[in-house]
Amino acid sequence: MAPTKDTKEQFPTRAGNTRFYDEMSSASGELRPNYQAYVDWFDGMSAERTGRKRHEADALFRRSGITFAVYGDEAGAERLIPFDVIPRIIPAHEWRSLADGLRQRVKALNAFIHDIYHGQEILKAGRIPAEQVISNAQYRPEMQGVDVPNNIYAAIAGVDIVRAGAGEFYVLEDNLRVPSGVSYMVENRKMMMRLFPELFAKNRVAPVEHYPDLLLDTLRAVAPKGVLDPTVVVLTPGSFNSAYFEHAFLAQQMGVELVEGQDLFVRDEQVFMRTTQGPQRVDVIYRRIDDDFLDPLAFRPDSMLGVPGLLSAYRAGNVTLSNAIGTGVADDKSIYPYVGDMVRFYLGEEPILNNVPTYMLRKPDDLAYTLAHLPELVVKEVHGAGGYGMLVGPASTQAEIEDFRKRILAAPEKYIAQPTLSLSTCPTFVDTGIAPRHIDLRPFVLSGHEVRFVPGGLTRVALKEGSLVVNSSQGGGTKDTWVLED
Amino acid sequence: MLSRTADHLYWMARYVERAENLARMLDVNNRMLLMPQSDRENVRLWRETLDSIGLLQTYFNTHGEKLVPAEVVHFMALDRANPGSIYSCLRAARENAHAVRGTLTAELWETINATWLDLGKFDIARMGADELDAFFEWVKLRSHQFRGVSFATMMRDEANCFLRLGTFIERADNTARILDVKYNFINEAPRRNDAGEYYQWSSLLHSVSAFEIYRKVYRDQITPSRVAELLILRRDMPRSLAYCTDEMLSFLHEVANTRSDETQRRAGELASSLRYGRIDDVLEAGVHSYLTRFIIRINDIGNRIASDFLVPVTT
Numbered sequence: 001m002a003p004t005k006d007t008k009e010q011f012p013t014r015a016g017n018t019r020f021y022d023e024m025s026s027a028s029g030e031l032r033p034n035y036q037a038y039v040d041w042f043d044g045m046s047a048e049r050t051g052r053k054r055h056e057a058d059a060l061f062r063r064s065g066i067t068f069a070v071y072g073d074e075a076g077a078e079r080l081i082p083f084d085v086i087p088r089i090i091p092a093h094e095w096r097s098l099a100d101g102l103r104q105r106v107k108a109l110n111a112f113i114h115d116i117y118h119g120q121e122i123l124k125a126g127r128i129p130a131e132q133v134i135s136n137a138q139y140r141p142e143m144q145g146v147d148v149p150n151n152i153y154a155a156i157a158g159v160d161i162v163r164a165g166a167g168e169f170y171v172l173e174d175n176l177r178v179p180s181g182v183s184y185m186v187e188n189r190k191m192m193m194r195l196f197p198e199l200f201a202k203n204r205v206a207p208v209e210h211y212p213d214l215l216l217d218t219l220r221a222v223a224p225k226g227v228l229d230p231t232v233v234v235l236t237p238g239s240f241n242s243a244y245f246e247h248a249f250l251a252q253q254m255g256v257e258l259v260e261g262q263d264l265f266v267r268d269e270q271v272f273m274r275t276t277q278g279p280q281r282v283d284v285i286y287r288r289i290d291d292d293f294l295d296p297l298a299f300r301p302d303s304m305l306g307v308p309g310l311l312s313a314y315r316a317g318n319v320t321l322s323n324a325i326g327t328g329v330a331d332d333k334s335i336y337p338y339v340g341d342m343v344r345f346y347l348g349e350e351p352i353l354n355n356v357p358t359y360m361l362r363k364p365d366d367l368a369y370t371l372a373h374l375p376e377l378v379v380k381e382v383h384g385a386g387g388y389g390m391l392v393g394p395a396s397t398q399a400e401i402e403d404f405r406k407r408i409l410a411a412p413e414k415y416i417a418q419p420t421l422s423l424s425t426c427p428t429f430v431d432t433g434i435a436p437r438h439i440d441l442r443p444f445v446l447s448g449h450e451v452r453f454v455p456g457g458l459t460r461v462a463l464k465e466g467s468l469v470v471n472s473s474q475g476g477g478t479k480d481t482w483v484l485e486d
Numbered sequence: 487m488l489s490r491t492a493d494h495l496y497w498m499a500r501y502v503e504r505a506e507n508l509a510r511m512l513d514v515n516n517r518m519l520l521m522p523q524s525d526r527e528n529v530r531l532w533r534e535t536l537d538s539i540g541l542l543q544t545y546f547n548t549h550g551e552k553l554v555p556a557e558v559v560h561f562m563a564l565d566r567a568n569p570g571s572i573y574s575c576l577r578a579a580r581e582n583a584h585a586v587r588g589t590l591t592a593e594l595w596e597t598i599n600a601t602w603l604d605l606g607k608f609d610i611a612r613m614g615a616d617e618l619d620a621f622f623e624w625v626k627l628r629s630h631q632f633r634g635v636s637f638a639t640m641m642r643d644e645a646n647c648f649l650r651l652g653t654f655i656e657r658a659d660n661t662a663r664i665l666d667v668k669y670n671f672i673n674e675a676p677r678r679n680d681a682g683e684y685y686q687w688s689s690l691l692h693s694v695s696a697f698e699i700y701r702k703v704y705r706d707q708i709t710p711s712r713v714a715e716l717l718i719l720r721r722d723m724p725r726s727l728a729y730c731t732d733e734m735l736s737f738l739h740e741v742a743n744t745r746s747d748e749t750q751r752r753a754g755e756l757a758s759s760l761r762y763g764r765i766d767d768v769l770e771a772g773v774h775s776y777l778t779r780f781i782i783r784i785n786d787i788g789n790r791i792a793s794d795f796l797v798p799v800t801t
Contacts, residue, residue, distance in 0.1 A: 064592065065584070065599045239585045252588035263490050274489045276644060276795045277743050 011039065011427050011434055021165050021424040022436055023088055034091040034484055037202050050085070053195045054429065057083055060194070066187055066245055082477030083188060084428045085195065088439060088459040095206075095455055095483045098161070098169060098443070101352035102453065104343060106157050106445045109174060109330050111346035113153040116329055117143045122345050128338045136335070137383065138328030140291065142298065146315055149222045150449065153324040156215070156286075157445040158182070158457075161353070163424040170354045170421060172440065174339065176323060176331040178288050181458040181478075182444045183246035186211055186253075188458075188480040204485040206455035211444070212253035214452050219254075219284050221448030222320050230283035232256045233273065235264070237289050237305045242473075247288050261289075266309030269316040284320045291325050333382045333416050334360065356421060362413035370417040371408070374401050377417045378468075379408065392468055394420050423468055426479065428461055438462045440470050441481065455483035487589075492648040493796035494586040498598070499652030501579035505572045506629035507660035509622040511535060512562055512572075514668070514693030516618060519555065521685055523675070531671055532558045538667040541570050559618065564610040572625055576605055591639040594632070601628045647737045651791065654737070658730035658784050661694060665717050666777040668693075673710065687713055694725045714773050715765040727780060728760035734787070741795065749790040756783050 024035045031039055061080050115122050123130040158179025160172040189208050193200055223230035236247035238260050251258035263273050272279035293303040298311035313319045337358045343351040359366035374393050381389040391404040408415050425436035443457030459479040460470035470476040532553050536542040545561055565571045580602035587595045608621055640646045668690045687708040691697040704712050721728045735757045738750055768776045
């Protein structure tokens, strides 16, 4: 059937809808300037071509195996992360201020981790309650007094950011352990350029494909002192891990070996990999394994993923782990409320990026307020991740809220609460056509000799109507993220 | 390169090659069955085929001791529970490829992944004989594609060497087994007429893509000793034992390390015995016993490659 004007999907008009900030159009229904060229192009395209291209994207992702494994599913089932062809477009000036904020924030976080494992000045100054840090499960006493190259602990950070209004960005979470998703940022861009090459002639979109080069530079910059030509490897839990595609992708793009724990061994406090030509020394390990599994001699003895003796080699300064052990002490949800204080304490600056106001339920006042306002709040487990174990008050039934109330009362110190943010929306293809869906943004911040990143990051989109949960494990999708150049 | 990576590459190639040779074996059996012969002959052929690849007992355990040809074909082609089926080989190939996808070129990975995804579309329970033909043809084509894409896109480094080692060791083993079963079967079949026997030999040649080569080389009628000579000793016949061991030896030289001297010596000895061997001596020893010894030797070399390169025990 030939497409007619009537079969063509339309961007939803938002006139009168002032509840959420939409990335494409203003509350009065006017197109924002950063979307002008895109929408002009889209209007000239037939519905048939859009549909065909969307199917093509699915087929290409599947054929190239750009998938993630889902835990609990049948025998290593792999799924595609839904990819939406409508890009999220960020104007240059907004990115500039975001970038300044990110740089500042990650510098402060690295300074904090260094301080915690050395003099603990910030605790002595009373800016953060010491018990919050020292009794935190993510605090690693093994790291006390250990020096790391350049004092960089979180060489790779994935900072989750949401927008509530014009120029109004909030940090939801600092991921400083093993943040993932950057491969989708790169693959989404490649896919868009393959599907719609003409778009990139009409828009000046900042490139992101050189991320692996910056990553390799960063990893080489944090090599042990005196190593001039470091051997870098990526350490993966293996091909059944949900992020395995990304591990393989990054190793390949950087041209380094992708190793599993069984490929490495430690002799005389030095790390080697087993090769067909005998043992080869390893200097920098970009590890995509949690602290607990790194070394069965030091952490979980039942770990089959790690390398016995790795911690001893690490503490001796003979190998760099990126990220360092013990960075979780800085991205824990119970520490999150203090990041602003870190910026002021270490850098003597005012924080550029906002934190979401956070109620810490270990405090009686905060607990009382939260219990009285559960239907309006988002409640999260302090150590939770991936969108699991959280309550989104406005989207929950009375029964779910009451159930969560019991869990909170049983262990209030395990939870924090935040006001439900009005996450911005972006037009997205759904079953019924195009509709606004909530999005977030995860830029990847690299710290080596200096702080660097590629413009943009990974935009995740909650595909269910009204949903604020964007995690891929919870049915979220992704979009290509454009930062327009001036 | 990492030993584990080499191991995955080597086995990926072996499983693809094994899937292809299984398809060849099943294909030739099916063709032989088109000829007038007794049910007893039929069952004997399938029994010997299963026995030659070590799956007879597995079949008995799951299907009982009565051999039903249609069930054997299903068992060897698409039975997911049979670790030696074409299905299981292609799954193992894909799993090995997945574990080292970063070492493969994008084209090669996509070739293997697409083969695996497309395999799910076949429903062998409902396939007629002509569709079975098409299925075996498809498996062969995908294996050709795998080799072609790797040949055309992979860098000529260690990764390529281990991949080719896997291909040629598996092919040497498989050609020996196919020849062993068929040579024996045809020679022991009750004699009916020359046409029947001609058809048997020609389908064996077809199954290893050797029919045209035979014509070219001998320009004469098909005789058992020439078939044996072609598949064992001809160094220009790409599925012969001599060709496969030659290739194996040269890739082994390229990856040699400090542990591998003895392996290279044994590989060289085996390749030389084929290069300078005479068919009369093979026939005198008996084709079956000759091939049995060959299979033991090639698998010894396979095991030694594993311990020298793929799973080194030293730390």
